[in-house]
Amino acid sequence: MTRGVAAGLLAVLYLTCLLFAPAGALDHLPLGTPLLPPSASHPFGTDDLGRDLLAAVLQGGRTSLTVAATATSVALGVGLIVGLVAGLAPPFLDEIVMRATEIVASLPTLLLAILVASLFGGSTLALALVIGLTRWPVIARLLRIETITVCAQPYLRAAVALGASPAAIVHRHVLPALVPTLAASSGIVFGGAILAEAALAFVGLGDPAVTSWGQMIANGFAMLGLGWWLYTMPALVVVMVAGLVAAATLQTRMLV
Amino acid sequence: MRLSVTALMMTVAVAFWSQSAFPSGGAAVIAVSGDPGHLNPAISTAGPIHAVAGSMFNGLVELDESGSPSPDLAEAWEASGDGLSMTFHLRRGVLWHDGQPFTAEDVKVTFQDLLFRLHARARAGLAPAVSTVEIVDPHTVTFRLKRPHPALLRQLSVTEAPILPAHLFAGRDPTNNPANLRPIGTGPFRFESWRRDDQLVLVRNQAYFKSGLPKLDRIVFRIIPDAAAQVNALVAGEVDMVSRIAPPDAARLRNRGITIIETRAAPGGSNCVMTLGFNLDRPTTGNLALREAFALGIDRAQFLDRVAFGAGRVSDAPIASGIPWAHAPGALSIWPHDPAQANHKLESAGFKRGQDGVRLTLDIVHFPAFARWSELMRAQLAPLGIALRPRMMDPAALSETVFARRDFDLTLISYCQGTDPEIGVRRMVHSSAIGNVPFSNAAGYRSHAVDALFDRAASLLGEAERGDAYRAAQAILARDLPYWWLVETSFLAAWRDTFVGFAPWSGQVAEKAHRLR
Numbered sequence: 074m075t076r077g078v079a080a081g082l083l084a085v086l087y088l089t090c091l092l093f094a095p096a097g098a099l100d101h102l103p104l105g106t107p108l109l110p111p112s113a114s115h116p117f118g119t120d121d122l123g124r125d126l127l128a129a130v131l132q133g134g135r136t137s138l139t140v141a142a143t144a145t146s147v148a149l150g151v152g153l154i155v156g157l158v159a160g161l162a163p164p165f166l167d168e169i170v171m172r173a174t175e176i177v178a179s180l181p182t183l184l185l186a187i188l189v190a191s192l193f194g195g196s197t198l199a200l201a202l203v204i205g206l207t208r209w210p211v212i213a214r215l216l217r218i219e220t221i222t223v224c225a226q227p228y229l230r231a232a233v234a235l236g237a238s239p240a241a242i243v244h245r246h247v248l249p250a251l252v253p254t255l256a257a258s259s260g261i262v263f264g265g266a267i268l269a270e271a272a273l274a275f276v277g278l279g280d281p282a283v284t285s286w287g288q289m290i291a292n293g294f295a296m297l298g299l300g301w302w303l304y305t306m307p308a309l310v311v312v313m314v315a316g317l318v319a320a321a322t323l324q325t326r327m328l329v
Numbered sequence: 330m331r332l333s334v335t336a337l338m339m340t341v342a343v344a345f346w347s348q349s350a351f352p353s354g355g356a357a358v359i360a361v362s363g364d365p366g367h368l369n370p371a372i373s374t375a376g377p378i379h380a381v382a383g384s385m386f387n388g389l390v391e392l393d394e395s396g397s398p399s400p401d402l403a404e405a406w407e408a409s410g411d412g413l414s415m416t417f418h419l420r421r422g423v424l425w426h427d428g429q430p431f432t433a434e435d436v437k438v439t440f441q442d443l444l445f446r447l448h449a450r451a452r453a454g455l456a457p458a459v460s461t462v463e464i465v466d467p468h469t470v471t472f473r474l475k476r477p478h479p480a481l482l483r484q485l486s487v488t489e490a491p492i493l494p495a496h497l498f499a500g501r502d503p504t505n506n507p508a509n510l511r512p513i514g515t516g517p518f519r520f521e522s523w524r525r526d527d528q529l530v531l532v533r534n535q536a537y538f539k540s541g542l543p544k545l546d547r548i549v550f551r552i553i554p555d556a557a558a559q560v561n562a563l564v565a566g567e568v569d570m571v572s573r574i575a576p577p578d579a580a581r582l583r584n585r586g587i588t589i590i591e592t593r594a595a596p597g598g599s600n601c602v603m604t605l606g607f608n609l610d611r612p613t614t615g616n617l618a619l620r621e622a623f624a625l626g627i628d629r630a631q632f633l634d635r636v637a638f639g640a641g642r643v644s645d646a647p648i649a650s651g652i653p654w655a656h657a658p659g660a661l662s663i664w665p666h667d668p669a670q671a672n673h674k675l676e677s678a679g680f681k682r683g684q685d686g687v688r689l690t691l692d693i694v695h696f697p698a699f700a701r702w703s704e705l706m707r708a709q710l711a712p713l714g715i716a717l718r719p720r721m722m723d724p725a726a727l728s729e730t731v732f733a734r735r736d737f738d739l740t741l742i743s744y745c746q747g748t749d750p751e752i753g754v755r756r757m758v759h760s761s762a763i764g765n766v767p768f769s770n771a772a773g774y775r776s777h778a779v780d781a782l783f784d785r786a787a788s789l790l791g792e793a794e795r796g797d798a799y800r801a802a803q804a805i806l807a808r809d810l811p812y813w814w815l816v817e818t819s820f821l822a823a824w825r826d827t828f829v830g831f832a833p834w835s836g837q838v839a840e841k842a843h844r845l846r
Contacts, residue, residue: 100711107635121577122635122705277697281719292701295557298581 079320086314087142090134099124099132099284108300118302120292129284130307136285137311140201141266147205148262149255152212156251157243159213160220171217178210182269190278197280200273204266212258216251223250260322264315271311286311355844356547357828359570360559364526364552369509370491370836371439372447374768375724379488380572381529381550383836385426385514386491389417389436390482394592394834396599396748398482402431402492402515412477412790419468423538425494426519433464438495443503448490449767450747453756455484458787476788479795480749487516487836488598489752517543517840526552544830544843556698563587563823570824570842572833576638579821586826591640593651594834595820598745598753600651602644603632603702605813606731606740606771613689614738618678620810624664626671626713627706633816636701640821644814647806648754648799649746651817654792655799660807661814671713680714688714694730695741697721702741702815728767740771743818750799755783758806774811778802 107123109115117126159170186203193199223229229246237245267286273279274287275294286307293304363377370382389403403417423431445456458478463471472481484490492515497508512520515538518531529550533543551568553559560578562568564585572595574582579589593599605623607614614620629643642650646660680688693703700721707717717739722730731740747753756762760775779802786798806812822833830842 097711097716100707100716102708104631104705104708121701122708123631124708277721281697281700281721295575296577297557297560299577 076321079317080322083314083317083321086134086317087138090131090138094128094131094135096135096283099129102128102132110300111302111306117306118300120303121296121299126302126306129289130286130310133284133286133289133307134310134314136197136280136283137267137270137287138314140197140204140270140285141263143198143201144204144208144266144269145259145263147202148209148212149259150209151206152209152258153216153251153255155209155213156216157220157247159217160224161239161243161247167217171214174210174213177207178214180207182207182265183272186269186273187276187278190273197283200270200279201266204269205262208262208265211261212255215254215258219251219254220247223247257322260318263322264318267311267315267318354544354546356549357545357569357839357842357844358549358551358567359572359838360553360562360568361529361550362552362556362559362573363554365529367509368512368520368523368529369443369493369503369506370487371443371493372503372509374449377552379836380838381531382491382512382514383487383516384518384531384548384839385512385516385520386487386493386836387515388487388490388492388836389419389485391837392483392486392748392835394594394832396483396594398485401487402436403485406482412479413474414471415474415481416465416469416471419470420538421468423515424536425496425515426513426534427494429494429496431492431515432467432495433470434467434499435492435495436470437462437464438499439493440490442498443493444490447503449769450752450756451484451490453762453766453769454480454747454752455490457761458751476784477790478751478787479790479792480751480787483748484752489747491836517837518548521547528552539840543840545839548839560823563825566825569828570822570831570838572822572831572838574821574823576640576821579638579640579823582823587823588826588828589821589823590833591819591821592834593649593817593819594748595822599748599834600649600753600817601743601745601820602649602817603637603699603815604742604744604757605706605815606742607811607813608735608737608739608771609773609811610735611738613691616678617810618674619680620813621664622671622674622678622713622715623710623813624661624810625667625674626715627709627813627815628666629815630666631709632702632705636705637816637818641816641818644817647758647803647812647814648750649817652746652748652750654796655750655786657800657803660800660803663807668713675713675715682714686714687716690716690718691738692718692720693739693741694720694722694727694737696724696727699741699743706741724767731771732767732769733765735773742768742771744768750783751787754799755787758802758811759783772811774809776805776809779805779809 102124104123105119107119107121109119111118115125117130120126120129155170159167182204185207189199189203232242271287274285275291279285279288289307290304296303361377361380365377365381368382370379370386387402389401390398391401392398402420404420405418406415408415419433425431440462444451458474459472460475461473465471494513497513517534517537519534521530521532523529530547532547553562556575559571560574563571582589607620609615633641633643646657648655650656675688682688695703703719730736744757745753756769758774758779760780762770763773782798782802786795789795824831827845828842829845832838
C-alpha cells in the first residue's frame with residue numbers, strides 16, 4: 074500500500090466519523106433490538122443497549138481520532154520548536170535544552186494521564202494535552218539531529234557567506250529539510266496517541282460523556298459471553314487505523 | 330540423596346500433622362472488589378469493609394435469606410408489653426479473638442460510641458428510636474426505646490450492627506483505632522494478614538462459640554477491582570467465590586462447574602432498588618412537571634432487560650416488593666411509559682427546545698459501575714430534549730458531592746431498602762434524614778404527611794397497621810416523585826461447584842461453607 078492511499082483512507086475515515094457521527098449523536102441513535110450479531114442491516118451488529126455498533130464505532134472514532142490529532146499537533150509544535158532551538162543554538166544552550174527534553178521523555182504518558190484524569194476528571198482535551206505534552210521529545214531529538222546535519226551542508230554555509238539572514242535560512246533551507254522527518258514522526262505520535270487513548274478509556278479514565286474506541290472495547294469486554302462483535306469490531310478498527318497510520322507515515326528506514 | 334529422603338519424610342510428617350491439626354478444612358478464595366481501607370464494620374457501611382470484616386464479627390442476631398432473625402451473640406430476647414424496651418440475653422462463654430470475654434459492656438459501647446455515631450444506616454435508622462442501651466448484668470442488655478420500634482431485630486445483624494470489643498474501643502477515637510487495621514472480633518474467622526490492594530487472609534477461630542463451625546481453615550479475600558477479571562478468575566479456578574457478579578457474566582458461567590444463585594439480599598443491603606434521585610433544591614429538578622416527564626419518559630422495562638439482563642423486576646412502588654407487608658402494589662402505575670405525554674408536560678411547563686432540540690442539560694452523578702444505566706437513560710431522554718451529562722465518582726466523592734455540597738441535578742443510587750422500611754426507606758424520604766450523612770435523603774425531600782406516616786408506622790407493632798401507614802405514604806411519594814424508582818435489582822452470587830454452604834445474603838458469608846472434594 075502506498076503512503077498516499079493509506080493517508081487518503083485515514084482522512085476518509087476521519088471525515089466519515091465527523092460527518093456521520095456529530096457530537097452527542099450517540100445519545101440519539103435509535104434503540105433497536107440488543108445484541109444482534111453482524112448482519113447486512115447492522116454490519117457490526119448491535120450493542121447491549123440496542124444501538125447499531127457501526128454508528129457507535131464512528132462516534133467513538135470521532136473522539137479517538139480527535140484526541141490523536143490534537144495530541145499529534147501539540148507534540149509536533151513543541152517538538153519542532155525545541156528541535157530547532159537545540160539544533161541551531163550554541164552548544165551550552167543545546168545541552169540544557171536536550172537534558173530538559175530527556176527529563177520529559179522519562180515521564181510515562183499513561184501514568185501521567187491517569188494522574189491528570191483522576192485529578193481533573195476525564196476530559197478529552199486534557200487527555201489530548203497530556204499525550205501531546207509527553208510525546209514531543211521523540212520529535213525534538215530527531216529534528217535536532219536533522220537541523221545539525223543540514224547546517225553542516227556546504228550549500229547552507231554558502232548561503233551564510235552570501236549574507237542570507239538567519240530567519241531566511243531557517244525558512245528556506247532548514248524547515249523544508251525537516252518535513253520528511255516531521256511527517257514520519259507524526260505517525261509514531263498519532264498511532265501512539267490512539268493506543269494511549271484506548272488504554273486510558275479502557276481503564277475508565279476517558280470522558281464518560283462521550284464514547285471512544287477504548288471505552289467500547291472495555292464495555293464489550295465486560296459482556297464477554299454475550300457477543301464477540303462487541304469488543305472485536307472496535308478493536309479491529311483500532312488495529313486497522315494504527316496500521317494505516319504506520320503505512321502512511323513510516324519511511325523505508327526505521328525511525329527511533 | 331539423603332537430603333531428599335529427609336525432605337520427603339518431613340513433607341509426609343507435615344502433611345500428617347496438618348491433617349490432624351485441622352480436622353475439617355480447606356481454604357476458600359473469595360474475590361472482593363476493592364481494598365477495604367480499614368476493617369471496622371461498625372463505623373462504615375462500605376461494601377469491601379463488610380465483605381471482609383463480616384466474617385470476623387457477629388451481630389446480636391443472625392438474619393436468614395428472607396430476613397428472619399435467629400440467635401447469634403444474643404441467645405434469647407423479649408419485648409416489654411408496651412413495646413418500649415427489648416431485653417437481650419447474651420450467650421455466655423464467648424471469647425474475643427484476643428481471649429477476653431464478651432460481655433454486655435461490649436454491646437453498650439459498640440452502639441453508643443460507634444454504631445449510633447458513624448454507621449450510616451444505624452445512625453439514621455436505629456439511633457433515633459433508641460434512648461439508651463442499659464447493662465442489666467454482664468450477660469443481659471436492655472434497649473430502652475423512645476417509641477415502639479418493630480424493625481429493631483432486623484437491624485441487629487452483623488451487617489447492620491456488628492459488635493466490637495469495648496476493651497479496645499471504649500473512650501478512644503474510633504476512626505484512628507489500631508484495631509481498625511488488626512481487628513479483634515468474636516466471629517468464625519480471625520485476622521491473619523493483609524497486603525494492601527492484594528489480599529487479606531483470615532484463619533479459622535478455633536474457639537468459635539458455635540460448635541463445629543466454621544468448617545473452612547482459612548479464607549483468602551483477593552482484591553480484584555475489575556468485575557470481568559473477577560469472573561475470569563472464577564472460571565480459571567484462581568478464585569472460588571464471587572459474592573456479586575454482573576448479570577451479563579452469569580451467561581458465560583453456565584455449564585462451567587459454577588453454582589449461580591439469585592438473591593434479594595447481600596452483605597450491606599437487601600431489597601436494593603436502582604433509584605434516580607432529583608435534587609429538589611434546584612429550580613429545574615425541583616419542578617414537579619419535569620420529574621413527571623422523567624417518570625413518563627423513562628422506559629424502565631428496557632433497563633431491566635438490557636442493563637440488568639432480567640435479574641430483578643421493574644419497581645411498581647416506592648417500597649420494594651421484597652417487603653411484602655409494606656409494599657403498595659401498583660403505586661407507580663399512575664406513570665405508564667408515555668413519551669408523548671412526557672414531551673407535552675415539558676412543553677407546557679415552559680421547558681422549550683433550543684435550536685439544537687435540547688430543552689435543558691442536567692448533570693447526573695453516579696458510581697462508574699452504573700455507567701450503562703446512565704447511558705441508557707441518556708439515550709431514552711435525548712428524544713425528549715433532555716440532555717444528561719454524566720459525572721462518575723467513587724463513593725467518597727459522591728457522598729461529598731451529593732450529601733455535603735449538594736452540587737448535582739440528578740443522582741443514580743442503588744438504595745438498599747433492607748428488610749423493613751425503617752431500615753432503608755425512612756432515610757430516603759424523612760425530612761430528618763436530610764443532611765450530610767452518606768446515602769440518606771438525597772432528594773432533600775420534605776413532606777409533613779410522609780414524615781407523620783413514617784413516624785406512625787414506626788410506632789406501631791403490628792405489620793398490618795404498619796403496612797397501611799406505609800401504603801398511604803407511598804401514594805404521596807408516587808405523586809411527589811422525589812425519586813424515580815427504576816428496577817428492583819437482584820444479586821447474583823457464584824461459586825465453584827466444589828463448595829457448598831456460602832451465604833451470600835449475609836455478612837457471615839463463609840461461616841457454614843465447606844469444600845466437597
